[in-house]
Amino acid sequence: MAVQMGSEEEFKTTIAEYLESLPTQFCRRVFSSPAACLAIFRLLSTVGKQLIMSMLYLDAGLRTQDVLQCAKTEQQRMVKAKIAQLRRLQLVVEERGCVSLNPIFREQLRNALTGGGDFGSFGIPYAGPRDKRVTTAWLARHARERWEAILHFMVGRSATGAATVGEAPAAPLSRSVRDILRMSRLMEGGEGGMTITNSGFQFLLQDAASQVWTVLLQYLRLAEAQDMDVVEVLNFMFQLVGLKLGRAYSTEALTPHQRKMLSELRDFGLVYQDEHDPHRFYPTHLITSLTSGTRSSGAARDGAPAQSELTLSSDRGYIILETNCRVYAYTDSPLQIAILNLFMDMASRFANLITGMITRTSVRRALLRGITADQIITFLCTNAHPQMQVRVPVLPVTVTDQIRLWERERDRLRPTNAHFYKDFAQPQEFERMFRYAQEIGVILWANTEKHQLVVTRQGHAKIVELVKNHRALRLRFSCRQR
Amino acid sequence: MVKAVKGTFIECDPAAREVLLRLNSEEKFIIEDLDSTHLFINSTHLERVQRALDELMDANTYKASNLPS
Numbered sequence: 063m064a065v066q067m068g069s070e071e072e073f074k075t076t077i078a079e080y081l082e083s084l085p086t087q088f089c090r091r092v093f094s095s096p097a098a099c100l101a102i103f104r105l106l107s108t109v110g111k112q113l114i115m116s117m118l119y120l121d122a123g124l125r126t127q128d129v130l131q132c133a134k135t136e137q138q139r140m141v142k143a144k145i146a147q148l149r150r151l152q153l154v155v156e157e158r159g160c161v162s163l164n165p166i167f168r169e170q171l172r173n174a175l176t177g178g179g180d181f182g183s184f185g186i187p188y189a190g191p192r193d194k195r196v197t198t199a200w201l202a203r204h205a206r207e208r209w210e211a212i213l214h215f216m217v218g219r220s221a222t223g224a225a226t227v228g229e230a231p232a233a234p235l236s237r238s239v240r241d242i243l244r245m246s247r248l249m250e251g252g253e254g255g256m257t258i259t260n261s262g263f264q265f266l267l268q269d270a271a272s273q274v275w276t277v278l279l280q281y282l283r284l285a286e287a288q289d290m291d292v293v294e295v296l297n298f299m300f301q302l303v304g305l306k307l308g309r310a311y312s313t314e315a316l317t318p319h320q321r322k323m324l325s326e327l328r329d330f331g332l333v334y335q336d337e338h339d340p341h342r343f344y345p346t347h348l349i350t351s352l353t354s355g356t357r358s359s360g361a362a363r364d365g366a367p368a369q370s371e372l373t374l375s376s377d378r379g380y381i382i383l384e385t386n387c388r389v390y391a392y393t394d395s396p397l398q399i400a401i402l403n404l405f406m407d408m409a410s411r412f413a414n415l416i417t418g419m420i421t422r423t424s425v426r427r428a429l430l431r432g433i434t435a436d437q438i439i440t441f442l443c444t445n446a447h448p449q450m451q452v453r454v455p456v457l458p459v460t461v462t463d464q465i466r467l468w469e470r471e472r473d474r475l476r477p478t479n480a481h482f483y484k485d486f487a488q489p490q491e492f493e494r495m496f497r498y499a500q501e502i503g504v505i506l507w508a509n510t511e512k513h514q515l516v517v518t519r520q521g522h523a524k525i526v527e528l529v530k531n532h533r534a535l536r537l538r539f540s541c542r543q544r
Numbered sequence: 545m546v547k548a549v550k551g552t553f554i555e556c557d558p559a560a561r562e563v564l565l566r567l568n569s570e571e572k573f574i575i576e577d578l579d580s581t582h583l584f585i586n587s588t589h590l591e592r593v594q595r596a597l598d599e600l601m602d603a604n605t606y607k608a609s610n611l612p613s
Contacts, residue, residue: 422607471601474560475594480553482576482584486546495546506553507582514576516553516584 077105080279082150084292089152091293093166096174097184098300102153103171104353109144114153114163118171123160185301188310188342196344198308201334205346208331209273210397212239213266216249216258217400236329245287246280260432266401267433267441274348277330281323294319302333303352305345313341379447385458387420392447404428405438420461425468435469480506481522483515498528551575552587563597 081102084092092098103114116132117124126145133141145161148154154161163171174184215235235243240256243249248262265273278299285295298320305311313321313335324343327333335343380398382390389406393399394414402408405428408418428438439462446456455462486492492513499505504521508514517525556564558580568574573589585593 422605426602472598474556474597474601475564476555477590477594478553478555479587480551480584482549482551482553484547484549484576491546507578509578514578516578516582522548522550 077275077279078147078151080282081152086152088293089164090166092296092300093152093164093170095297095300096170097304098297099167099171100174101300101303101353102151103174106148107144109141110148113141113144113148114171117154117161117163118168120162123157123162126156126159126161129161185305185311186315188312190310190342193310193336193339196308196310196334198347201308201344201346204334205331205348208329209270209348210395211235212243212330213273214397214400216243216262216266217397238326239329242277242280242284245284246276248276263404263428263431263433264437266404267437269444270348271352274330274332274352277332281326285323290319295323298323302327302345302349305350307345307347307350310342310344313343379445379451381442381445382447382450383420383442383457383461385460387461387464389418389420391416391418401441404431405433420465422468425465426472429469429472435465438465478506479519480516481519481525483517484513486513489513495525495528499525549575549584550587552585552590554583554585556581556583560597563600564593567593567596 081089081092103111106114113129116129129145130138130141145154145156149156149161153164153167155164162168212235240249243262244251244256246261247259248265249256249258251257265276268276282292282295282299286292294317298316313324316324324333324335327349328335328343330348331346332349333343333345380392381402382392384390389402391398391402392415399408399411399416402416402418405424406418406420407424408416410417425435425438429435439457443456450456483495486495492510492515496505496508496510496515499508499515499517499521502521502524504517504524505515506518507516554564561580561583564574564583564585565577571589573586573593574583575586576584578584
């Protein structure tokens with residue numbers, strides 16, 4: 063697909079940021095699991111993977127300069143930034159001009175690739191008899207139902223969503239799901255009266271993988287708040303990500319925390335576990351496809367029928383957008399209709415088709431809810447009908463430009479919190495302050511003739527200090543707060 | 545003696561500034577009219593002003609009638 067998914071990248075970096083924020087001690091424990099190492103490795107960009115691969119079987123460090131030699135001159139800066147990023151993730155160590163892999167990470171990634179080390183970290187397959195009912199297709203349907211129920215619950219609570227589309231009331235959700243939705247600020251309010259927030263609307267427009275990442279990250283924060291061992295949660299999460307779809311895994315070796323986590327992820331449809339048979343669980347495609355990166359490429363979707371069976375129904379393209387802003391969506395899912403209703407005006411609804419139009423009013427309505435133009439465009443792009451996917455660009459430029467223009471016309475004011483200085487007693491006083499503010503780069507606006515100055519909030523604090531230091535000059539300074 | 549005033553610095557296009565000046569004649573919120581594209585206003589009024597500007601701009605936009613049936 064021509065347009066890169068912005069949101070997915072963002073969420074991958076969020077998990078990266080989370081890992082970066084972990085203290086060294088924690089990282090060591092995370093890396094002690096081969097499954098975690100492999101999952102992290104798979105999350106990296108191609109260049110990062112390449113760098114790690116080139117160092118994986120070296121016991122001594124590589125000179126940073128030699129590493130940079132691998133890249134073309136114009137790309138060296140990018141490679142350098144990549145190394146710095148890997149260092150922040152504590153995957154590589156850099157000392158005395160040499161880079162080498164973190165020894166623990168190196169060993170465990172080797173183990174992951176060659177099948178050595180702690181075998182249990184990739185999950186222990188369930189040895190008992192197979193349950194014939196549970197096939198990959200069945201799991202996919204189950205996961206989809208669960209996940210869509212959550213999204214439906216969110217849309218169902220938005221006033222316009224339910225009223226105009228006239229759908230069935232959303233299914234009740236378990237307590238932990240609602241807790242996570244509330245913790246992540248996707249929804250707010252107490253029992254019964256939960257309402258969707260602006261970030262909730264944004265969440266709805268993302269693709270499934272980003273949504274799952276959001277939920278998992280939130281789960282990590284929740285675990286932190288409940289004083290659970292974060293490393294245990296992280297390792298289990300990475301373990302789940304590396305499991306094989308359609309295979310049953312044993313819960314025997316899991317710790318109580320992990321069991322609790324399993325039961326909560328079950329409510330999200332990320333894993334399946336039969337209530338009557340708690341000894342085994344099945345991961346669903348929602349979690350196993352997180353690191354595979356096969357998602358959302360239009361060509362792969364057409365080429366592999368087995369794949370299309372597994373993807374969420376909302377992952378299959380169904381929207382046709384014309385240059386005159388008209389939208390035809392081949393869907394009968396109340397969830398998808400409710401999501402579309404966020405930013406378009408519905409005209410008619412048939413058994414498997416709805417038509418509508420993107421208008422200024424409808425886009426403004428979405429913008430007022432905090433949805434950005436880019437999110438609308440990305441959503442339309444990922445869900446575009448296969449016949450539209452082959453076009454370059456996927457969406458008509460007239461429409462995407464118009465949506466962006468509508469967004470632009472809304473923010474005509476660019477406000478900054480600031481302090482305004484006027485009525486300087488002497489020109490020299492103004493000069494001194496002006497030069498100082500210029501030095502520390504806090505000037506927003508200045509008029510040297512009228513001797514007026516606007517500086518940022520942070521700049522004001524520094525200038526107050528300067529003035530205090532100039533007490534000796536008996537500079538009197540009054541700060542009138544409005 | 546120098547005076548420091550806390551507030552919000554606004555960068556805008558001249559058209560939006562004219563609207564703000566008109567709003568200001570109804571209820572004062574502009575602390576200083578800096579130049580044709582910059583204003584310094586009272587922070588507490590920012591949200592109200594933004595909303596008022598948005599409504600006014602919306603009222604001054606040509607709207608095509610809904611989908612032809």
